Structures are given as structure tokens and as C-alpha cells.
Amino acid sequence: xxxxxxxxxxxxxxxxxxxxxxxxxxxxxxxxxxxxxxxxxxxxxxxxxxxxxxxxxxxxxxxxxxxxxxxxxxxxxxxxxxxxxxxxxxxxxxxxxxxxxxxxxxxxxxxxxxxxxxxxxxxxxxxxxxxxxxxxxxxxxxxxxxxxxxxxxxxxxxxxxxxxxxxxxxxxxxxxxxxxxxxxxxxxxxxxxxxxxxxxxxxxxxxxxxxxxxxxxxxxxxxxxxxxxxxxxxxxxxxxxxxxxxxxxxxxxxxxxxxxxxxxxxxxxxxxxxxxxxxxxxxxxxxxxxxxxxxxxxxxxxxxxxxxxxxxxxxxxxxxxxxxxxxxxxxxxxxxxxxxxxxxxxxxxxxxxxxxxxxxxxxxxxxxxxxxxxxxxxxxxxxxxxxxxxxxxxxxxxxxxxxxxxxxxxxxxxxxxxxxxxxxxxxxxxxxxxxxxxxxxxxxxxxxxxxxxxxxxxxxxxxxxxxxxxxxxxxxxxxxxxxxxxxxxxxxxxxxxxxxxxxxxxxxxxxxxxxxx
Amino acid sequence: xxxxxxxxxxxxxxxxxxxxxxxxxxxxxxxxxxxxxxxxxxxxxxxxxxxxxxxxxxxxxxxxxxxxxxxxxxxxxxxxxxxxxxxxxxxxxxxxxxxxxxxxxxxxxxxxxxxxxxxxxxxxxxxxxxxxxxxxxxxxxxxxxxxxxxxxxxxxxxxxxxxxxxxxxxxxxxxxxxxxxxxxxxxxxxxxxxxxxxxxxxxxxxxxxxxxxxxxxxxxxxxxxxxxxxxxxxxxxxxxxxxxxxxxxxxxxxxxxxxxxxxxxxxxxxxxxxxx
Numbered sequence: 191x192x193x194x195x196x197x198x199x200x201x202x203x204x205x206x207x208x209x210x211x212x213x214x215x216x217x218x219x220x221x222x223x224x225x226x227x228x229x230x231x232x233x234x235x236x237x238x239x240x241x242x243x244x245x246x247x248x249x250x251x252x253x254x255x256x257x258x259x260x261x262x263x264x265x266x267x268x269x270x271x272x273x274x275x276x277x278x279x280x281x282x283x284x285x286x287x288x289x290x291x292x293x294x295x296x297x298x299x300x301x302x303x304x305x306x307x308x309x310x311x312x313x314x315x316x317x318x319x320x321x322x323x324x325x326x327x328x329x330x331x332x333x334x335x336x337x338x339x340x341x342x343x344x345x346x347x348x349x350x351x352x353x354x355x356x357x358x359x360x361x362x363x364x365x366x367x368x369x370x371x372x373x374x375x376x377x378x379x380x381x382x383x384x385x386x387x388x389x390x391x392x393x394x395x396x397x398x399x400x401x402x403x404x405x406x407x408x409x410x411x412x413x414x415x416x417x418x419x420x421x422x423x424x425x426x427x428x429x430x431x432x433x434x435x436x437x438x439x440x441x442x443x444x445x446x447x448x449x450x451x452x453x454x455x456x457x458x459x460x461x462x463x464x465x466x467x468x469x470x471x472x473x474x475x476x477x478x479x480x481x482x483x484x485x486x487x488x489x490x491x492x493x494x495x496x497x498x499x500x501x502x503x504x505x506x507x508x509x510x511x512x513x514x515x516x517x518x519x520x521x522x523x524x525x526x527x528x529x530x531x532x533x534x535x536x537x538x539x540x541x542x543x544x545x546x547x548x549x550x551x552x553x554x555x556x557x558x559x560x561x562x563x564x565x566x567x568x569x570x571x572x573x574x575x576x577x578x579x580x581x582x583x584x585x586x587x588x589x590x591x592x593x594x595x596x597x598x599x600x601x602x603x604x605x606x607x608x609x610x611x612x613x614x615x616x617x618x619x620x621x622x623x624x625x626x627x628x629x630x631x632x633x634x635x636x637x638x639x640x641x642x643x644x645x646x647x648x649x650x651x652x653x654x655x656x657x658x659x660x661x662x663x664x665x666x667x668x669x670x671x672x673x674x675x676x677x678x679x680x681x682x683x684x685x686x687x688x689x690x691x692x693x694x695x696x697x698x699x700x701x702x703x704x705x706x707x
Numbered sequence: 708x709x710x711x712x713x714x715x716x717x718x719x720x721x722x723x724x725x726x727x728x729x730x731x732x733x734x735x736x737x738x739x740x741x742x743x744x745x746x747x748x749x750x751x752x753x754x755x756x757x758x759x760x761x762x763x764x765x766x767x768x769x770x771x772x773x774x775x776x777x778x779x780x781x782x783x784x785x786x787x788x789x790x791x792x793x794x795x796x797x798x799x800x801x802x803x804x805x806x807x808x809x810x811x812x813x814x815x816x817x818x819x820x821x822x823x824x825x826x827x828x829x830x831x832x833x834x835x836x837x838x839x840x841x842x843x844x845x846x847x848x849x850x851x852x853x854x855x856x857x858x859x860x861x862x863x864x865x866x867x868x869x870x871x872x873x874x875x876x877x878x879x880x881x882x883x884x885x886x887x888x889x890x891x892x893x894x895x896x897x898x899x900x901x902x903x904x905x906x907x908x909x910x911x912x913x914x915x916x917x918x919x920x921x922x923x924x925x926x927x928x929x930x931x932x933x934x935x936x937x938x939x940x941x942x943x944x945x946x947x948x949x950x951x952x953x954x955x956x957x958x959x960x961x962x963x964x965x966x967x968x969x970x971x972x973x974x975x976x977x978x979x980x981x982x983x
Contacts, residue, residue, distance in 0.1 A: 488824040488840075490810045501814025505803065512802035512843075569798045572859070574764045576815035577788040703766060
């Protein structure tokens with residue numbers, strides 16, 4: 191019956207079949223076999239862990255140990271925190287899937303109902319985002335079945351419903367952004383919003399550390415009231431998804447029905463906006479200022495700001511600021527750093543760890559930026575034919591990469607100068623060294639990259655990525671040793687210097703080749 | 708006034724190999740100042756490799772390339788200052804607007820900002836891109852990108868332009884205006900070295916044509932001289948080109964070298980006969 195339905199072209203299931211087929215073809219990239227092997231291996235490990243948990247729980251119950259009544263509440267809250275991470279992932283994927291995929295022209299010019307396209311693609315986004323929990327949770331269904339607990343097969347529909355729910359909210363948020371900002375701006379906004387939602391979950395965990403004891407106690411009291419007589423009692427619909435995963439039939443049916451209905455409703459309400467957005471996405475680029483009229487005059491920077499170096503820096507920073515991926519990544523790193531900085535400001539032992547952490551994050555951020563400015567240069571031919579030595583060009587590009595993260599550190603250095611001059615000095619000296627070491631991986635050992643493949647840059651050059659991280663860790667360790675254990679500098683400094691030395695030696699021929707990358 | 712005895716481009720015994728493949732093999736060519744020169748050849752003949760070495764984007768294994776007397780290997784900056792290179796698929800910065808792109812290119816060649824602003828405005832208006840001057844180039848069509856890259860090549864007023872398939876992707880109007888611009892550019896005493904697969908363009912625009920095959924110049928001269936070399940009086944450039952690049956065609960290296968040397972010191976030309 192299903193096979194017959196599949197064979198009917200242009201139907202929803204037919205489209206879904208192709209979406210899955212394309213996803214399968216793309217799975218694992220160039221090393222597909224290795225990707226599949228790793229996934230199967232991971233799955234095997236998770237199955238073993240699931241067996242251990244099942245038999246551990248069975249043994250505990252056999253001894254009369256019972257789970258506390260609030261277990262469902264904490265698990266349920268954990269589920270929703272995890273769901274925010276899933277949503278963050280969904281948002282990051284959705285704009286690309288809806289408006290950037292190369293086949294959108296073909297699909298929209300076909301006689302297929304656009305709502306079906308949105309439904310299938312949204313489901314694809316939800317499933318892709320939920321891939322990790324799917325791999326992690328499905329083994330529990332299998333182990334449960336063999337352990338005589340078939341109710342755990344409910345994990346299958348529950349995890350699918352979770353993907354549908356994430357897809358529905360992802361579509362709704364994305365289409366709202368498209369309505370507000372237009373398709374092109376929405377891409378940046380969705381990535382930033384996704385990052386913020388993801389970071390919100392993380393910072394949420396740290397929240398109790400920021401607040402005073404009295405506030406913490408007041409909140410704890412409120413929470414107790416809510417979990418006993420308020421909105422968050424164990425029977426609350428808020429916890430139905432978790433109950434669905436555990437095989438409770440009513441909760442499962444309610445969760446599946448709610449997710450499917452919401453998904454259908456969102457698709458029905460937003461598919462027209464999807465079509466408009468897709469059409470807009472294919473049109474021209476963003477207009478940064480109003481059109482120029484025939485009498486308008488062009489004005490360029492003058493004096494020092496018009497020098498060759500200044501123009502180069504300006505171009506690099508413009509491109510960095512207009513790159514949604516790098517903005518999102520930087521924002522995320524800064525957000526994740528907030529709790530650490532907060533502890534550091536309070537003083538105590540945590541400052542000793544904060545300085546190396548800051549140095550490491552600076553180095554990693556510089557690595558991203560140097561990759562963008564040097565390796566992912568869009569027009570190496572233009573740069574190569576300009577009347578400027580490539581060495582000078584590379585130095586300017588390195589400066590473009592190291593400056594923004596170092597500028598962000600200046601307020602912290604000034605702050606600690608009054609509190610702890612040694613810490614301030616270590617940060618002021620080691621952070622620039624770490625930054626230039628990271629940049630050296632691309633400046634001294636030129637390599638060609640594509641700006642659009644930033645997310646995959648680690649896989650493109652594994653050795654460079656390892657060097658970058660090793661160098662960052664080496665400089666972080668150097669900072670720690672300077673503050674706490676100077677004797678170990680003899681180990682930390684060589685590790686920190688390994689990347690620039692290797693890059694200098696390995697990149698000798700490439701630097702002489704006459705091209706930037 | 709150009710210095711009479713210095714060719715705009717002089718290539719002597721140029722050799723470039725990629726592993727076991729010799730892309731450019733003892734290539735000699737001299738192009739006088741103020742000439743519109745077309746470099747023709749089948750795919751893989753070594754045209755782009757030669758032009759990339761001239762532009763300073765690749766290094767030669769052997770031989771010498773001089774641009775207005777400046778050796779591109781030893782005095783690259785001086786050579787680059789007077790030329791512009793426009794590849795067949797120029798890569799722009801998608802996140803820059805046309806005006807920002809031109810400001811950047813002008814800055815690379817140290818053009819004074821007020822001059823650059825005026826030229827950018829003139830070029831964008833002339834190339835019909837003025838209304839899109841503040842749009843990010845990521846939304847430009849292929850033809851618009853090609854025109855903007857051409858504006859970038861022109862903004863620093865180079866004495867020599869190296870163009871690799873410059874009319875690719877342009878519509879008929881744009882192609883016509885670009886051709887007119889190139890002819891006008893040469894009339895003002897500048898030099899163009901152009902590769903194209905559209906032989907009609909070479910036939911109508913170029914004063915002299917070089918034909919390159921397997922990394923060597925097999926013939927060079929005006930269209931009539933090429934016809935004489937191929938023994939095909941009255942033939943079209945297409946016929947001559949196919950004859951000279953056919954497998955088993957007689958080696959014309961010696962002939963080509965004679966033409967190259969004979970023309971090396973030529974500075975003035977009877978240009979109108981070959982103009983469109």
C-alpha cells in the first residue's frame with residue numbers, strides 16, 4: 191500500500207522519499223563509509239550503555255529502591271532545556287533549508303503544492319536537528335523490548351514527535367523573521383537567535399550562581415509551591431513529553447497529536463510566506479543604503495584612512511562584520527564566557543582559571559578570523575596582482591584577524607590592573623602572543639579555503655586545526671604557569687610555539703609561490 | 708609619450724611545468740606599447756598559465772617576463788603598478804557593495820580617494836551599474852559582476868590590461884559597450900592582451916594575434932600575416948586557427964619567433980583597418 195503510494199509522483203510521501211534519499215546521499219560527505227562505520231559504532235556503544243542502565247535500574251528496584259516522586263519533574267525540566275538546544279539547532283538549519291538550497295528553484299517551478307515542500311523540508315530540518323537524540327534514545331527502545339518492556343517502543347513515535355515539534359517552532363520562528371526582516375536578513379537573524387536560545391540554556395544552568403542567597407531561597411520556595419500545587423506538578427501536561435518517552439499511552443497519544451497538529455497548522459499558516467521568502471531569496475543582494483540618484487556624489491575615506499593598509503583593514507573588517515557565521519560564533523563564545531567572567535570579577539581562585547580560559551578563547555577566535563581573512567580570501571587573484579608585497583598583505587590580514595578579539599580584552603585588562611596587576615600583565619602579554627600564533631597557522635602556511643565552508647573548516651585541514659588548538663592550549667598553559675607554576679613553563683612554552691614554528695617551516699614553498707593562498 | 712624601445716610585454720624563453728606536464732614551453736612573445744593583442748589557442752594550450760605568470764599570480768620555472776621593462780620576478784611591484792588582470796570568472800566580495808569594492812581596489816593601487824571616488828562614479832554610470840552601486844555584489848548577475856570587475860581593473864588606469872575571456876556572460880549591449888571601451892582604451896596609447904574563444908572578437912578588435920599551442924607560440928602577426936603563414940589567402944581567422952592548431956600542423960616556431968622579434972620594436976601601428 192505504502193509502496194504504491196510512494197510510486198505516485200508529486201505526493202507528500204514521494205517528496206519525503208526524495209528528501210530522505212538526498213539526505214542519505216549527502217550523509218558522511220566524502221568519507222561516507224567511515225561516517226556510517228562511526229555511527230554504527232556509536233550506536234553499539236549506546237546500546238551497551240542502555241543495557242547497563244536497564245539492568246542497573248532493575249537491580250535497584252529489586253532491592254526495593256524507589257525513585258523519588260519528583261524524578262519526573264526534574265526529567266521533564268531537563269527535557270525542555272534539551273529541547274531549547276534542539277530548537278537552536280533547528281533555527282540554524284531552517285533558513286538554509288528553506289531559502290538557500292540550490293534545488294528550491296526547481297521545486298517551486300514544479301506543480302508540487304508549496305505546502306508539501308514546506309512540510310517535507312521542515313520535517314527534514316527537525317529530523318536533522320534531532321539526529322543526536324534519535325541516535326541516543328532509540329537504543330533504549332530496542333533494549334526495553336528485549337528486557338520485556340515493549341512500552342519503550344514508544345520512544346520511536348515520541349522522538350519523531352519531538353522532531354516535528356522542533357520543526358514546527360523552527361518554521362514559525364523563521365517565517366516570523368522573514369516577515370519582519372526579509373529572507374536575506376532573516377538568515378543572519380536566525381543564526382544569531384539560534385545561538386542565543388542555545389546559550390540561554392547554558393546560562394540558565396549558571397543562573398543560580400549569579401543571584402544572592404536570599405533570592406535563591408525565594409526562588410526555591412516558589413519552585414516548591416509550583417511542583418506541589420501549582421503549574422509544575424507531576425501530572426502537569428508540561429511533563430507529558432517525558433511520560434510519552436516512557437511509554438504512557440495517553441501522554442504519548444497527546445504528544446503525537448499535539449506535535450502533528452501544530453506542525454500542520456504552522457505549515458498551513460506560513461507556506462505563502464515561505465514561497466514569497468524563497469522568491470525574495472533568489473533576488474538581488476541586500477541594499478545597504480538607498481539607491482543613488484543621478485546627481486549623487488561618491489565620497490571615499492581620505493588621509494590616513496585612505497592608505498593601502500587602512501583600506502585593506504577596512505575591507506577585512508567589513509567582511510567579518512557582515513558574516514553571520516562568525517558573528518554568531520563570536521556571540522556564542524562571549525555568552526558562554528559570561529559566567530566565567532562573572533566569577534572572575536568576584537575574585538578568588540576562579541580568576542586563575544579565567545585568564546588562561548580567556549587566552550584560549552581569544553586564540554580560537556583569532557583562528558576563525560585568520561581563516562576568514564587569509565585562507566578564505568574571496569579574490570586572491572585581485573590581491574595577488576596588487577602592487578603590494580604578499581608578505582605585507584599577509585601581515586595586514588593577520589592584524590585584521592587579531593585586532594577585534596584583543597580589543598575585546600582591553601576592558602578586562604584595565605579592570606584587573608587595579609585588582610591584580612600580575613593577572614592583568616599576563617593577560618596583556620600572553621593574549622597577543624596566543625593571537626598571533628593562531629593567525630600564523632594561516633599566514634605562514636597559506637592554504638586555500640572557501641568562506642562558505644567555515645563550519646567544516648576543521649575537517650578540511652585536520653593538521654592545521656590540531657595545531658591551532660594545541661597552540662591555544664599551550665599559551666593558556668603558559669599563562670597558568672606564569673601565575674601559579676613557573677617551573678612548568680619549560681613544558682608549556684614549546685607547546686605554544688609549535689604551531690608558528692611548524693607553519694613557518696611547512697609553508698616556506700607556498701609563501702614563495704607568488705599567490706596569497 | 709611611451710618610451711619607444713620598451714615593449715609593453717616581453718616574454719623570453721618562458722617555461723612552466725606542472726609535475727610531468729609542461730604547460731608553457733620556451734614561449735617567446737613581445738607586444739609593443741599601444742597594441743591590442745589577442746592570444747588564441749585551444750583549451751589547455753597554456754594561455755591562462757602564461758597570463759597568470761605575467762600578472763604575477765604564478766612563478767615561472769625558467770625564462771623572463773618584463774612589463775614595461777620591469778621584470779615581474781625581481782621587480783613585481785613596479786610591474787603590477789602599471790597593469791590590471793581580469794580573469795574569466797572574476798571573484799568579487801559578495802558582502803561588499805560595488806562602491807566599497809571599487810574603493811578597496813583603488814586603495815590597493817594607492818589612488819587618491821577623491822580621484823577614486825570620481826572614477827568610481829564615472830565607471831559605474833558608464834557600465835550602467837550606478838543604480839545598484841549600494842547593493843551587495845552577492846546579488847549581482849554574472850554579467851554585472853563581470854562589468855564591476857572591469858570597472859575595478861580600470862579604476863587605477865593601468866597602462867596594460869590582461870583580459871581572460873572578458874566578454875563571458877555579458878549581454879549584447881554590455882558586450883558592445885565593453886568592446887568600444889577596449890578599443891578606446893587602446894587608442895589612448897594603452898595596451899591590451901586578451902584571450903578569447905570567440906574568434907570573431909579577435910578578428911575584429913586585435914591588431915596582432917598570437918596562436919599558442921602546447922605551450923609554444925606557433926604563429927604571431929596580423930590576420931593577413933597569419934593567413935600567409937597558414938597558406939590560406941582570404942581565409943577567416945577561424946579557418947586559419949583550425950589549420951594552425953590541427954594535429955600534425957607544420958611546426959611554425961621559427962616563423963613565430965621571426966614575427967615576434969620583428970615586431971618587438973614596433974610601436975606605431977596602422978590600427979584603423981582592424982577596428983570594428
